[in-house]
Amino acid sequence: MDKKEDLIAIENLSVKFGKQMVLDNVSLGIKTGEVVGLIGPNGCGKTTLLNAISGFVPIEAGTISFSGRDIMALAPDQRAVLGIGRSFQHAGVFKELSVADNIIIGAEKAEKFPWWWMFVRLYRKKMDKIVNDTLENVGLSAHKNSLAGVLSGGQIRLLELARLQLFKGRLLLIDEPTAGVAPALRQQLAKTIKKLNQEYGFTIIIVEHDLKFLFNLVDRVVVLVDGQKHIEGSPEEIQKDKRLQEIYFGNSD
Template identity: 30%
Template sequence: MSHPILETTDLTVRFGGHVAVDRISCTFNTGELTAIVGPNGAGKTTYFNLISGQIAASAGKVVLNGRDITRLSVAQRTHLGIGRAFQLTNLFPNLNVLENVRLVIQSKAGRGFNMFSMASTHDDLTTPAMEIVERVRLSGQALQPVSELSHGDQRKLEVALLIALDPLVYMFDEPTAGMSVDEAPVVLDLIAELKHRKDRSILLVEHKMDVIRTLADRIIVLHNGALAADGEPAGVMASDVVQEAYMGKELDIV
């Protein structure tokens, strides 16, 4: 059941002289939740951007399900099964909540070029969209423009868009950043639910150690753009190098 789905080989990106991601080779498995940790500026988000395609790699490869996707566009990767939620909320601000989710379902259904029917008549898109809006507890705000939502609700919607996409590889970039203590569990429960399905690979960039402890099957540590450690959560967290260099302070807090 646990088999490799996504692999990066010597993945590298340079901005001028600066190497932001430095020869990262790593394999991610279906049914596994991998937490990606490291200090600010370690290259976590850049590594994500390389996998989902927002940034082109300078060298190395990204392989999804045996297919080299290194040169494909973001949209093509999305259709092949890479899904991404963003660290800074990245939604369609003047469209309502339901429409945000509906657009994702419509994209999956491949109906974007349907020009002569009314979008409102496609009930087979609207109904599942509404179900997802309910799952993230936003049904009360379904018809509100996103710009009027609280920060926490926007974060929930950000996750909802990814769930609507239901990719093979889920990529969450600090999904609970800035959420209140009451709101974060809604998102974390959804991620836990996904994890228990065992048929998806989940990549999670996260700073909160308690979240990582409860959710992660595996941790990889990035430092200065390179892979510094990779393994079982207990082992990685206990290793001296990680303790001292990268997580000393954060572990003290917990």
């Protein structure tokens, strides 16, 4: 039996939007250091589950614990400070800020810089180094002073993941990282996500539709269907599931 404690434990979670039950009695435990994929048909509640963990949707029933602590009463910013990082399905950067400012807004919080840091040379130099190193890692140094809005979809994703690297947290919730990303950039994305797990020690939950991309990354897969947990297991076990094949490949008995 695996004795590692759950970093995040979700018990009997239900989320309702109006009369529509979007998540229905979902229970899930994620161990520290795991990379877990979350898949299922459109509208099955994958993003809602991430939103529930982040604190962006009200919970109908159930509990969510992070590192053994009940986080239900915490606001989203408080959950982020606790160590829950998030990337979003759409536009995880601020398009009206420069690429550098997009890094700075995350880094100054993560590094706990004082609010007056930009008036002190020492802090400015430190921040410049953080920004330059981060952008160099993802090949965006040339766009440092451009507005983030001019970047391509793939570059935006890379910028978002680069900012997450600076996040001093323990859990990352990544929502459809390959959406709008050219196939050529997907390998770089996969490398970055692996680095976040193996070098930076993040536990990761990924929502993704590209199963080939996902199954190369994750230790375990959870399948949601109609707001309920259908099955979970290793990528190899999941691929044999008939219902999953029906959903993704249209196979029928």
